[in-house]
Amino acid sequence: MNCRDIGERLSAGTPLTPLEQEHIASCAGCRQMLEMFATPEEAPSRQRLNAITAAVANDLQPVTPLPSDLRLVLIALGFFLVFTLLTGAISGLRGARQLSAGQQLPYYLVILLWALLCSIMLVQQWVPGVRKRLNEMSATVLALVVAAAVIALLFPVFDTDHFVALGLPCLVFGSGCALMFAGVISFFLRRGYCTSPLQALVTTALFSGLAGIAVLALHCPIQNALHILVWHFGAITVAILVAIILFRITFFRKGA
Amino acid sequence: MDRSSTREPTVSKGDALSIDKAAGPADDGNLETLFLLYQAGDRNAAAAFIAQISGKVFSYMLANTRDRQQAEDLLQDFWLRVHKARRTYRPGEPVLPWIYAIARRVKTDDYRRRNRIASHEVQTGEPPERGSIDGHPARSYMANLLNQLPASQREAVLLLKVNGLTLEEAARATGSTVGAVKQRAHRAFGTLRKFFGSSS
Numbered sequence: 001m002n003c004r005d006i007g008e009r010l011s012a013g014t015p016l017t018p019l020e021q022e023h024i025a026s027c028a029g030c031r032q033m034l035e036m037f038a039t040p041e042e043a044p045s046r047q048r049l050n051a052i053t054a055a056v057a058n059d060l061q062p063v064t065p066l067p068s069d070l071r072l073v074l075i076a077l078g079f080f081l082v083f084t085l086l087t088g089a090i091s092g093l094r095g096a097r098q099l100s101a102g103q104q105l106p107y108y109l110v111i112l113l114w115a116l117l118c119s120i121m122l123v124q125q126w127v128p129g130v131r132k133r134l135n136e137m138s139a140t141v142l143a144l145v146v147a148a149a150v151i152a153l154l155f156p157v158f159d160t161d162h163f164v165a166l167g168l169p170c171l172v173f174g175s176g177c178a179l180m181f182a183g184v185i186s187f188f189l190r191r192g193y194c195t196s197p198l199q200a201l202v203t204t205a206l207f208s209g210l211a212g213i214a215v216l217a218l219h220c221p222i223q224n225a226l227h228i229l230v231w232h233f234g235a236i237t238v239a240i241l242v243a244i245i246l247f248r249i250t251f252f253r254k255g256a
Numbered sequence: 257m258d259r260s261s262t263r264e265p266t267v268s269k270g271d272a273l274s275i276d277k278a279a280g281p282a283d284d285g286n287l288e289t290l291f292l293l294y295q296a297g298d299r300n301a302a303a304a305f306i307a308q309i310s311g312k313v314f315s316y317m318l319a320n321t322r323d324r325q326q327a328e329d330l331l332q333d334f335w336l337r338v339h340k341a342r343r344t345y346r347p348g349e350p351v352l353p354w355i356y357a358i359a360r361r362v363k364t365d366d367y368r369r370r371n372r373i374a375s376h377e378v379q380t381g382e383p384p385e386r387g388s389i390d391g392h393p394a395r396s397y398m399a400n401l402l403n404q405l406p407a408s409q410r411e412a413v414l415l416l417k418v419n420g421l422t423l424e425e426a427a428r429a430t431g432s433t434v435g436a437v438k439q440r441a442h443r444a445f446g447t448l449r450k451f452f453g454s455s456s
Contacts, residue, residue: 010416028452033449039398063342126344128361
C-alpha cells in the first residue's frame with residue numbers, strides 16, 4: 001500500500017479499506033491532504049439568501065418537466081423526419097424517384113441513423129446533467145466517414161463536368177433547408193437549457209445541416225458521389241459557420 | 257447536518273402532486289422530492305431547496321472565485337437560471353448533477369465575461385477593495401493549492417471531494433464520462449500529494 005494507491009482510491013470515489021486507512025494513519029502527507037478537504041461548508045449571507053428566496057417565491061408558477069431522454073430523442077427525430085419529408089415532397093421527389101430500391105435503402109438508412117445520433121447529441125447538449133451516452137466528436141466523425149463511404153459505393157461517379165454550375169444551386173437550397181430546420185427546431189430547444197453554448201450551437205448546426213442533406217437526397221437527381229459529398233454535405237459546413245458567427249455575436253459582444 | 261430519520265414525503269407523477277410534508281435530511285431522495293414540489297409551485301419546498309443547496313453551490317463558487325461578494329453574486333445568478341430552467345429537471349433523475357451542470361455554466365460565463373471586460377479596460381486608479389475570502393485558513397490553503405491544478409483537474413477534485421458528488425454525478429455535471437473524471441481526479445491527487453512531501 002502506497003500513496004499512489006490512495007490517490008487511485010480517492011479518484012474512484014469508493015470508501016477506504018482498512019489497509020488504506022492504516023496507511024493514512026501512518027502517512028502524514030496523505031493524512032494532511034485528506035484533512036485539507038474536510039473544511040466546513042461555507043454559507044452565503046442570510047440577507048442574500050432571503051433576497052434569492054423572495055425573488056423565486058414572487059415568480060413561482062408550476063411547470064411541467066420535460067419528458068425522458070428517450071422521448072426527447074424520439075421527438076427530435078420526429079421533427080427531423082416530418083421536416084425532411086414535407087420539404088422534400090414540396091420541392092419534388094425527383095431524387096428519390098431516380099433511385100432503385102437497392103440504392104434508396106442504404107442511402108436513406110445511413111442518413112436516418114446519423115439523424116438518430118444527432119438527436120441523442122442534441123438532448124445531451126440541451127438538458128443539464130444527463131448521462132453522456134455519446135462522444136460528440138467521435139460520433140460525428142464516424143457518421144461522416146460511414147456516410148461518405150456508403151455514398152461513394154452507391155454512386156461511384158466522380159465527374160466534374162459543370163461541377164460548380166450544378167453544385168451551387170444544391171448548396172444554396174440545402175443551406176436554406178438547414179437554416180429553416182434550425183428555426184423550426186429552436187422552438188423545441190427553447191424549452192431546454194444548454195450548459196455549453198458553443199457545443200450546443202454546433203450540434204444544432206450539424207443536425208440542421210443533416211436535414212439539408214436529407215432534403216437534397218430526396219430532391220436532387222444527380223447521382224454523383226463527388227457532387228453529393230461536396231455540395232450536399234456543404235450544407236453542414238454553412239450551418240456550422242453560421243452557428244459560430246451567431247455564437248461570437250451573442251456571447252462576445254463588448255461588455256456582455 | 258442532522259440525519260435523524262423522518263417520514264419520507266411521497267410524490268406521485270402527473271399533475272396532482274401529493275406530499276406529506278417533512279423536513280427530512282438533505283440526502284438525494286429528499287432533494288429530488290423537494291425539487292419536484294418546487295416545480296409544482298410549492299413555496300415552502302422552493303425555500304427549503306434553496307436553503308439546502310445554497311451552501312454547496314456557494315462553496316463551489318467560492319472555491320473558484322476566492323471572493324465572497326463575487327461568489328454571492330454568482331449564487332444569485334445561479335438561482336435565477338435554475339428558476340428559469342427548472343422544467344428541464346425530470347423526475348427520477350439525480351438532482352445534484354443537474355444543479356452542478358448549471359453552476360458550472362454560471363461560473364464559466366462569469367470567467368469569460370471578466371476576461372472580455374479585462375481585455376478592454378484600462379486601469380485609471382486603485383481598484384475597490386475586494387470582498388475577502390473567508391478567514392478559514394485551511395480553506396485558503398486548499399484554494400491556493402487547487403489553483404495550481406489545471407482547470408479540469410481542479411473541477412474534478414472540487415466536485416468529488418469538496419462537494420461530495422459521486423463519480424457518476426460529477427461526470428453528468430461536467431458533461432463527460434466517468435472514466436474521464438476519474439482520470440482527472442487521479443492526476444489531481446497525484447499532483448496534490450506531492451505538495452505534502454513523502455510518506456513517513
